[in-house]
Amino acid sequence: MPETLYTKKEYQSLLIKVFGDAPKLRIIDFFMDNPFFDFTKKEVIEALGMSKRTFYKYFPDIEKYGIVSVSRRIGRVKLYKINLENPLVKMLREYEIQLSLQIAEQEKAKNAKTAPVKVA
Numbered sequence: 001m002p003e004t005l006y007t008k009k010e011y012q013s014l015l016i017k018v019f020g021d022a023p024k025l026r027i028i029d030f031f032m033d034n035p036f037f038d039f040t041k042k043e044v045i046e047a048l049g050m051s052k053r054t055f056y057k058y059f060p061d062i063e064k065y066g067i068v069s070v071s072r073r074i075g076r077v078k079l080y081k082i083n084l085e086n087p088l089v090k091m092l093r094e095y096e097i098q099l100s101l102q103i104a105e106q107e108k109a110k111n112a113k114t115a116p117v118k119v120a
Contacts (some may be wrong), residue, residue: 014099015092023050024058031068031082032092038079040072 012021015029026048031039039047045055062068063080067089071081083089 014096014103018099023054025063026050027058027062028067028072028082028089028092031080032089032096037084038081040077040079041089044080 011037013029013033015025015032027044027050030044032049041055041059043052045052048055064086066083066086068080069083070078072079084093
């Protein structure tokens, strides 16, 4: 059931809508949506409904560039978390905020045009 949030088009994040549904971006977006939690690779794969092959093709770059980092270990299993100090992550978060504000302003303007005029 949780994968519904990450696999159905109507639940796509702004980043996915703007930049496309690329596997690498989907992985980054998943971690950005959950900044206070850490996950095993298996949990990410299951949540995204992504094949292991696709995940393991792209994840090494995400880790190499410091977008995610190991937050802790449980036995031999590593848990990963978004690196909020990474410049790219900071930029993407700021972009997402600005885009959200822009969409909100557009909706406000659209609603103001269609609102009925009150007569006193």
